[in-house]
Amino acid sequence: MLTIVATEASGGSMTRMLLTQATYLAAGVFFILGLKSLTHPDSARKGMQQAAIGMLLAIVGTLIVEEIVEYQWIIAGLVVGTAIGYPLGTRVPMTAMPQRIAVSHMFGALAASLVGIAEYLHRTGPDAHEVLPRAQMAALGFEVLFGSLTVTGSFMAFGKLQEFLPGRPVTYAGQNAVNIGAFIVTIGLWGYLIYDPTAAWAFWAMTAAAFIIGISLVLPIGGADMPVVVSLLNSYAGLAASATGFAIGNTVLIIAGALDGASGFILSIIMSKAMNRSFGNVIFGAFGAAPESTARSTAGLTVKSITAEDAAIQLAYAGKVIVVPGYGMAVAQAQHTVRELAELIEKKGGEVKYAIHPVAGRMPGHMNVLLAEANMPYEKLYDMEEINAEFATADVALVIGGSLMKLVSEVKQV
Amino acid sequence: MTTTYILQLYVFILAGFVGYNIITRVPPLLHTPLMSATNAISAISIVGALVTAGSRHSLLASVLGMIAVTCATINVVGGFIITDRMLGMFKHADAKKDAAS
Numbered sequence: 001m002l003t004i005v006a007t008e009a010s011g012g013s014m015t016r017m018l019l020t021q022a023t024y025l026a027a028g029v030f031f032i033l034g035l036k037s038l039t040h041p042d043s044a045r046k047g048m049q050q051a052a053i054g055m056l057l058a059i060v061g062t063l064i065v066e067e068i069v070e071y072q073w074i075i076a077g078l079v080v081g082t083a084i085g086y087p088l089g090t091r092v093p094m095t096a097m098p099q100r101i102a103v104s105h106m107f108g109a110l111a112a113s114l115v116g117i118a119e120y121l122h123r124t125g126p127d128a129h130e131v132l133p134r135a136q137m138a139a140l141g142f143e144v145l146f147g148s149l150t151v152t153g154s155f156m157a158f159g160k161l162q163e164f165l166p167g168r169p170v171t172y173a174g175q176n177a178v179n180i181g182a183f184i185v186t187i188g189l190w191g192y193l194i195y196d197p198t199a200a201w202a203f204w205a206m207t208a209a210a211f212i213i214g215i216s217l218v219l220p221i222g223g224a225d226m227p228v229v230v231s232l233l234n235s236y237a238g239l240a241a242s243a244t245g246f247a248i249g250n251t252v253l254i255i256a257g258a259l260d261g262a263s264g265f266i267l268s269i270i271m272s273k274a275m276n277r278s279f280g281n282v283i284f285g286a287f288g289a290a291p292e293s294t295a296r297s298t299a300g301l302t303v304k305s306i307t308a309e310d311a312a313i314q315l316a317y318a319g320k321v322i323v324v325p326g327y328g329m330a331v332a333q334a335q336h337t338v339r340e341l342a343e344l345i346e347k348k349g350g351e352v353k354y355a356i357h358p359v360a361g362r363m364p365g366h367m368n369v370l371l372a373e374a375n376m377p378y379e380k381l382y383d384m385e386e387i388n389a390e391f392a393t394a395d396v397a398l399v400i401g402g403s404l405m406k407l408v409s410e411v412k413q414v
Numbered sequence: 415m416t417t418t419y420i421l422q423l424y425v426f427i428l429a430g431f432v433g434y435n436i437i438t439r440v441p442p443l444l445h446t447p448l449m450s451a452t453n454a455i456s457a458i459s460i461v462g463a464l465v466t467a468g469s470r471h472s473l474l475a476s477v478l479g480m481i482a483v484t485c486a487t488i489n490v491v492g493g494f495i496i497t498d499r500m501l502g503m504f505k506h507a508d509a510k511k512d513a514a515s
Contacts, residue, residue, distance in 0.1 A: 024461075031455045032432060038448050039439045045501040048451055052494040055458065059490075062461040068468030073480040077467055081487020088488060089495025094503075097446055100496065104453050104489050111485040115462040118478040122471045135419045234449055241456045246422050248462050254422055255429040260456035262433035263448060270442075358442055365445025369500055377507035383442040 016064055023061025024252035030054025031256055035263075041378050058252060094373045095330055098362035099161035102230055105237045106154035112240040113147030116140050117207070119247060124198055132197040139246035141190045141203070145210045147240035152214030154233050160223060161362060167223040175220055182213050227271045227359045227366075235264025267364045274358035274384070315341075316348050318395035322387065324355045325367055329400045335374035338400060342376075350395075353380055355387045447500045454493025460486035 030051050037047020068074070092100045120140055123132045132140075159165030189206035193199060221229055242257025244250070272278065306314075315321060323338060342352040354376065360367035368381050382390075391397060440448050463486050467479030 027458065028429075031458075032436070034451065034455070035433070035436050035440075035448075038444050038451060039436070039441070041441075041444060041501070041504040042506070044444060044447065044504070045498060048447075048494065048497050048501060051451070051455060052498075055455070055460075055490055055494070058458060058461055059464070062464045065465060067465050069470050070468055070476075073467040073476045074464055074483055077463070077480040077483025078487050081484040082491050084484070085488035085491030085493075086495070088492035089499070092496065094500070097450075097496075097500075101446075101449055101453060104450075104493060107485040107488045108453060108456055108459065111457070111459050111463050111482040111489075114478045114482040114485070115459065115466050118466045118471070118475040118482070121478075122469075122475055125472065127471075135416070231449070234453065238452065238456050241459045242426060244459050244462050246419070246426070248465070249418065249422070250462060251422070251425055253458055253462060254426050256455050256458040258426050258429035259433040259437075260452040262430050263437045263452040266434065266437050267445060267449065270445075356442070358445075361446075363446060364449060365442055365447070368443045369446045369503070372500075372503040372505070375505075378443060378504045379507055381443055 013066055016066065020061040020065055023057040024250070027054035027058035027061075028252050028255045030057075031259060035259060094369050095333075096162075097366060097369060098226060098230060099158050101363060102154050102158040102161055102233070105230070105233045106151050106158065108237045109147045109150035109154060109233075109240050112237070112244045113144050113151060113207075115244055116143040116147060116247060120144070120203055124200060134194050134197065136247055137197040138190075138194045139243050141193045141206065143240050143243035143247055144203075144207055145186060145190055146236050146243065148207050148210035149214035149217065150233050150236040150240060152211045153218045153229075153236070154214075156215055156218035157221075157226060157229050157233060160218070160221075161226060169222045170219045175216075179213070179216055182209060182216065186210055186213060223362070225275070227361070227363050228268055228275065228277075230363045231264050231267035231271050233264070235261050235268060238262070238264055271359060271364055314396055315345055315350070315398070318345065318350045320351045320353075320390075320394045321345055321396045321398060322353050322355050322391060322394045324357070324397060324399045325371065326360060326400060327362065327367075330361065330367070330370050334400065335370055335376075338371075339374050339376055353382055353387060353390070355382055355384065355391075355397075357384055443504070444501075447497055447504075450493055450497045450500065454489060454497055457486045457489035457493055460490055 031054055034047045034051025034054070037043040037050075062068075063071075063074070088100065088104075120132075122128065123136075123140075156165065160167050186206055186209040189202045189209065192202045193206065196202070218229060238257045238260025240257070242254050242261060245253030245255075245257055321342075323342065325335075325338065329335065329338065345352050354371060356367050356371075358364065361370065368378075371381055372378060437448065460483060463479055463482035465479075467476060467483045469479075470476065
């Protein structure tokens, strides 16, 4: 196919360009349809497979563009990327999804940043025939700025989730002032670059500063706040991809980046709401420092301790049980035990539903995936707002942190 | 040249608008697959990386392009596979019984 294209290069360059653009348009349409399919679990899988075909089309469409004159670097990248990406897709366990996503934000942002850096080098290098226009410099700068801070930020999030970096918040006096100051300086450098695109020193200083901001932004954030951070980094990675589209004049990149940016933005808002924090609190980097205000006062409530046997009897004769799984359940790998328990209750005539808090896992929707993996049918998984009213009519609400084995064996005996 | 940027801005704003409207309708049930899906989709930056890697501007640009192609390919391949894997786990109650029997 490549040889055919090569022989037609002189006459068919217009046709080729149209062909490429057609694959981009198809990819854009497939991406939007793919996301639309995610509004229901039954249609989702097929829709995303179509989106993957859209991606393949766009890649093939790009391989025939005129600017590409050699293929050895491309093939090397495709081969190495597939070799790393395939096990990351097939082998990573569902409990490790948050760090898996964090690391993929890092890869995505790194790709965008490197394309931006290479483009800047080319457009300001010795063989550049015109001064980089300011609008394009603005897009390029934005791409490298947000890309770079997402690279290090995602790496930090990955490290904390994978626990090779300390998961607890790392704070020091004046941290917010330092972060905000560094951000203002970086934006200032970006502004200067737009004024004078040839100022290479400003470009490199901005890139370095963005890398440092990424680190210092995530440093003060603890494990429980990770759903917000991961969503926010998702949004940044999308915006960086979109800016790449502006910088190199590629519409499908603008579309996909905008979709990604919107998704991350919405998820960050939902997550911060679920944690009773304002979105502003999150955006301005104050997030590890917020007080632990979510715990309601327990004064005036009586607490009665019961044994596993008593609990088992209550569960066995309950008509309606609502299970509220917490992250401890996932840490203890107790999902399958929970399902066993639910099956026992159902066998004895009870009804079991699951109430899932938006930040029950370490990323948005994480708990749902863990429960689906343990073979819970998705109709039984309810989000907070759907099920809150039902607690009044439930016989037992089972809040789960850690091990359940004892309870299961007791219910079996009853 | 300026009209190009204005058109690009149109595309960006309209795509963001479409994205906002679709994504607010995605149930919390599927938020993790949503994130891995948008991540895989935004790996479309591979098209920029391919051009950078294949343009022979300079050795440095080619190497940067190759690393960018590698990173983006990781997200394309890994992202779509893991999204599919996750979505395959969300099953109907009836479908589960069929599989079990």
